[in-house]
Every structure is written in C-alpha cells, then in structure tokens.
Amino acid sequence: EVQLVESGGGLVKPGSSLKLSCVASGFTFSSYGMHWIRQAPKKGLEWIALIYYDSSNKYYADSVKGRFTISRDNSKNTLYLEMNSLRSEDTAMYYCAKGQLRDYWGQGVMVTVSS
Amino acid sequence: DIVLTQSPALAVSLEQRATISCKTSQNVDNYGISYMHWYQQKPGQQPKLLIYEGSNLASGIPARFSGSGSGTDFTLTIDPVEADDIATYYCQQSKDYPFTFGSGTKLEIK
Numbered sequence: 001e002v003q004l005v006e007s008g009g010g011l012v013k014p015g016s017s018l019k020l021s022c023v024a025s026g027f028t029f030s031s032y033g034m035h036w037i038r039q040a041p042k043k044g045l046e047w048i049a050l051i052y053y054d055s056s057n058k059y060y061a062d063s064v065k066g067r068f069t070i071s072r073d074n075s076k077n078t079l080y081l082e083m084n085s086l087r088s089e090d091t092a093m094y095y096c097a098k099g100q101l102r103d104y105w106g107q108g109v110m111v112t113v114s115s
Numbered sequence: 116d117i118v119l120t121q122s123p124a125l126a127v128s129l130e131q132r133a134t135i136s137c138k139t140s141q142n143v144d145n146y147g148i149s150y151m152h153w154y155q156q157k158p159g160q161q162p163k164l165l166i167y168e169g170s171n172l173a174s175g176i177p178a179r180f181s182g183s184g185s186g187t188d189f190t191l192t193i194d195p196v197e198a199d200d201i202a203t204y205y206c207q208q209s210k211d212y213p214f215t216f217g218s219g220t221k222l223e224i225k
Contacts, residue, residue: 037162044218044219045156045162045216045219047214047215047216050212061213095161095162101152101164101167101173102154102207103164103173103174106161
C-alpha cells in the first residue's frame, strides 16, 4: 500500500524557516518524481515544486522560487521542502504527491505563519 | 503561466448527470496526449486522482466518472451522481511549468 506521511509543520513567525518531510512507502520511491502542493485555508490547490526521481531537475512556482528548496534522499525514501523567509501568505496545508500523475497524496501538514 | 478556468459551483439532482468544465488559456495537448488531470477533494481530506491525461480513469475510480476534451476545453462527467460525490473537483495541467490548477468546482445536490 502506497503511503506518504508529511511532518515538520507548525506555527512560525514571518521571516523564519521551516523544513517539511514526506516519508514514502509502498512503492519504489527512487523511481518517481515527487511534488509539493499547498492549499491555503478555504482556498484552492497551488502546485509549488517538483523534483525528478534522481534530483537532476527541480521546478518551482514563482510564488516560492528563491525561498523554498525541494530535495530528496532516496536512501531514506524521504522528500523535503526547505522553506525560508516565510510570509503570512505561505500559511497553508502542504501536501506531497507521487509521480507524473500525482496519483497518491499524503494527508498534509499544516504550516501557519503568523506573528 | 497557463490559466485554468472552472465554474465555482454546480448543483445537480441525485442520479442525474453532472458536467464540470475546465478551460485553459493555452493548448495543453502535446503529441496526441492531453496533459489535463482531474482530482476530487472531499472536506478535510487530501485530493484524489480521478482522471489522467484527459480521459483515462485512475485506478479504483468508478466508471461513473469520465473525462473528455482536448486542446483548451475539457469536461469531467459524473453519471449518475451519487451522494458520496459531494466534493470539490479540480482540473490541473501538466503541459508546462508551473503545473497550474483550476480554482475548483464545488458539486452540490439540489
């Protein structure tokens, strides 16, 4: 059974940093690209980043480019999102999702940026 | 960026057909594949893939769901609608980065 479990969220102040993790199981993690997608409270979905299976390519939404970094450790079946210079508008539920089709999603982790 | 436009809400009666549209600002087809996908999100849950590449039913999804369209106009059809289908439906394109989503269509029962 495919499972994606996010962690690392919480309440932080504007300008601070946070690192999210997504632990994968039930599939060959090292064979799939992985995404981060977020959803602000009561809002729609926003794709924010993709990393290829071998970390050879990374893509970002303009809203996070230069502040967020996606990475992965295939030996640990883990995807990361390092978030710097956080803003109030980064407040959202953050989901990791598997593969080209995003056919499996984690339950999400909440990040709240507030003073 | 490619902009995806969806109607905010749709009200249908149980056992009737629901048709949800998604229009894109640019063509999302390439070499015969439509890079358009549909997701269902129920309150408090993560999104679930329903349809991929325009018209392909994802694993475990009932045949009541179908997708159609090409180019810039796409449709998700639910026929017949069941009570369990109450959710918000999102389209997403993966033709170009960034992979943009539509704003979602909330399906309601009349």
